[in-house]
Amino acid sequence: MLHSRADRALIRRHRPPGASALLSCLILSAAAGCASVPLEEAHTLVSYDGLTSNNGKITKAKFKIEPNDLAAAKTIYIEPTRVSPNADPSIKKPSESALIANVISRALCVGVSDRFQVVDRRENADVVVHATVTRILPTNATMAGVSTATSLGASFVIPVPVPRLPVGLGGLAVEAEARTRDGKQVGAMVWAKGANAITTSARVSQVGDAYSLASSFGSDFSKMLVNGKTPYKGLPKFPSAQKIKSSLGGRPKYPACERFGRSPGVKDFAASQIGLPPSWTDKQPAVVGQWAP
Numbered sequence: 001m002l003h004s005r006a007d008r009a010l011i012r013r014h015r016p017p018g019a020s021a022l023l024s025c026l027i028l029s030a031a032a033g034c035a036s037v038p039l040e041e042a043h044t045l046v047s048y049d050g051l052t053s054n055n056g057k058i059t060k061a062k063f064k065i066e067p068n069d070l071a072a073a074k075t076i077y078i079e080p081t082r083v084s085p086n087a088d089p090s091i092k093k094p095s096e097s098a099l100i101a102n103v104i105s106r107a108l109c110v111g112v113s114d115r116f117q118v119v120d121r122r123e124n125a126d127v128v129v130h131a132t133v134t135r136i137l138p139t140n141a142t143m144a145g146v147s148t149a150t151s152l153g154a155s156f157v158i159p160v161p162v163p164r165l166p167v168g169l170g171g172l173a174v175e176a177e178a179r180t181r182d183g184k185q186v187g188a189m190v191w192a193k194g195a196n197a198i199t200t201s202a203r204v205s206q207v208g209d210a211y212s213l214a215s216s217f218g219s220d221f222s223k224m225l226v227n228g229k230t231p232y233k234g235l236p237k238f239p240s241a242q243k244i245k246s247s248l249g250g251r252p253k254y255p256a257c258e259r260f261g262r263s264p265g266v267k268d269f270a271a272s273q274i275g276l277p278p279s280w281t282d283k284q285p286a287v288v289g290q291w292a293p
Contacts, residue, residue, distance in 0.1 A: 034058070035137055035194030035209070037171035042084060042134035045177045045188050054232040059193045061220065066186040067228030070127070073180070076116035076225075077125035078256075081105045081133060087173075088136045096207040097136060099279060100214050102260055104131055104174060107218020109257035110246045115226040120256040127186065131176035131221070137194065139208040140168025166197040170209030174217045178225055189221050205277035212272075 039060040041048050051062035081101040088097045108129060109118055119125050143165060171194035178187035193216060195209035202208065223231040242253040249265030252258060261282075264271075268281040 034166070034196040035169035035171040037135060037137050037173050037192040037194045039173070039190060039192045040134075041190055042086070042132065042173075042175055044082075044084065044132040044134065044175045045185070045190075046179070046183075047185055047188070048190070051188065051190065052230075054230065056232065058196070059191070059216070059220070059232070061189060061191045061232070063189040063224060063230065064185075064187065065224050065228060065230070066184075069180065069184065069186040070178075070225065070228055073126035073186075074117060075119045075125045076112050076127045076129060076178075077119055077122040078105055078109045078112070078260075079122070079128065079130040080260075081108075081131045081174075083133045084135075086135075087133045088138075090138050091136055091206050093206075096205065096279065097133070099282060100136065100172070100207055100210050101133055103211060103214035103282070104133070104218050106257070106260040106263065107215040108176075108222050109254075109260055110243060110252055111218055111222025112225055113242055113253040113257065114222075114240050118254040118256040120259070125181070127178050127180055127225075129176065129178045129187075129221075129225070131174055131217075133172070134175055135171075135173035135192070136207060136210045137169075137171035137173075138206040139170035139195070139203070139210070141204050141206055141208070143168035143202075163197045164200070164202040169195040169197065169200070170207070171195060172210040172213040172217065174214075176217075176221050187221075187225050189224065191217050191220065193217070201272040202275055203272055203277055204275050205279065208278065211278040211282075 037060070039062065050064045052064065054061045054063065081104040083097045083101050091097050108131065112118060112129070116127070122128050146165065171192065173192040175190050176188070177185055179185050193213050195213065200209055200212050203211070205211070220231045239247075246252050247263050247265060249262050252262070264281040268278065271278075271281045
């Protein structure tokens with residue numbers, strides 16, 4: 001490893017022209033690059049009473065969990081995620097909105113499998129979960145393409161990953177609740193998150209950012225149900241073996257999760273690095289619930 005002043009001077013002399021300026025510009029612009037998605041109640045839950053805010057700056061959420069009522073539950077049913085008619089008025093292809101809904105359902109199903117047995121009929125479940133996409137903030141696909149080209153080009157100039165251009169970022173808002181067989185609400189969450197220029201890969205699709213964020217919501221809500229407490233405190237835990245297997249495209253723990261398809265895994269990660277639309281790799285048939293106000 002190089003440490004001396006002479007070594008550092010040598011690196012500066014051999015650094016491609018303009019590399020420092022380019023890196024500084026990208027980092028400074030990315031620091032301010034985060035899409036804003038409002039946290040708002042969309043009237044898809046039976047009750048909004050008793051919700052607590054996580055006071056998050058990146059992930060905005062209000063939630064409620066009743067651990068005592070969940071303690072005796074052993075089986076769970078995941079309804080296909082719905083898409084509100086008000087969620088995606090500017091998304092051109094309904095199939096893309098359906099893809100987002102399916103990713104949420106898949107993430108919920110895999111996530112709750114850490115504690116509950118997932119069943120394929122709601123009448124066999126102690127707890128039923130339903131989620132609704134309430135807002136999709138579209139990604140500017142043209143700017144995502146420009147950002148991908150810029151990032152790939154910059155990677156030949158500077159030896160570190162560069163953030164995407166903080167323009168045209170998308171976002172996602174979702175509501176979900178869990179109810180017992182007799183209809184009692186034992187968990188609820190109102191959630192919103194915008195893409196950021198550093199950790200969200202630019203993909204040439206109107207739902208590129210929403211796709212990346214969909215599994216994040218599924219993870220937050222399922223973690224709350226599994227642990228019976230807020231998912232926003234404490235140190236991150238290493239994912240379970242079944243989660244890792246599912247994220248790589250393997251068979252889910254319970255057959256009931258198969259109806260939401262399997263994660264495209266490594267091939268989707270590779271596709272995201274060069275900006276390909278998520279629909280190119282995630283071709284599982286979307287299972288989307290009928291909208292009911």
